[in-house]
Amino acid sequence: MATSIDNRTQAITSINTVITDLSATFAASIDNSNTNITANANAITSINTVVADLSATMATSINNTNTNVTTNINAITSINTVITDLSATMATSIDNRTAAITSINTVITDLSATMATSINNANGVAVAFAIALG
Numbered sequence: 360m361a362t363s364i365d366n367r368t369q370a371i372t373s374i375n376t377v378i379t380d381l382s383a384t385f386a387a388s389i390d391n392s393n394t395n396i397t398a399n400a401n402a403i404t405s406i407n408t409v410v411a412d413l414s415a416t417m418a419t420s421i422n423n424t425n426t427n428v429t430t431n432i433n434a435i436t437s438i439n440t441v442i443t444d445l446s447a448t449m450a451t452s453i454d455n456r457t458a459a460i461t462s463i464n465t466v467i468t469d470l471s472a473t474m475a476t477s478i479n480n481a482n483g484v485a486v487a488f489a490i491a492l493g
C-alpha cells in the first residue's frame with residue numbers, strides 16, 4: 360500500500376508539474392496575444408493618424424486649387440474687361456480718324472472747287488486784259 364500511495368503521490372506531483380507548466384505556457388501565450396493586440400491597436404492608431412493627416416493635406420490642397428481657379432477666373436475676367444475696353448477705345452479712335460479723314464476730304468474738295476473758281480475767274484480777267492491790250 361505504501362508503494363501504491365507513493366505511486367499516487369508521484370502521479371499527483373507529475374500532474375501538478377504538468378498543470379504548472381501548462382499554466383506558464385498559457386500565461387506566456389496570453390501575454391504574447393496581449394502584446395500582439397497592443398501592436399495591432401498601435402498600428403491601427405498609426406494608420407488612422409496617417410489617414411487623418413492625408414485627408415487634411417488633401418483638403419488643403421483642394422482648397423488651394425479652388426483658390427487658384429478663382430484667381431485665374433478673376434484674371435481672365437479682368438483681361439476680358441481690358442480687351443473689351445481696349446476694343447471700344449480703338450473703335451472710337453478709328454471712328455474719330457474716319458471722321459477726320461472725311462473732314463479733310465471735304466476741305467480738299469471745297470478748296471479744289473474754290474481754286475477752280477479762282478483760276479476760272481483769273482482766266483476771264485486775263486482774257487479781258489488781253490482784249491483790252493488789243
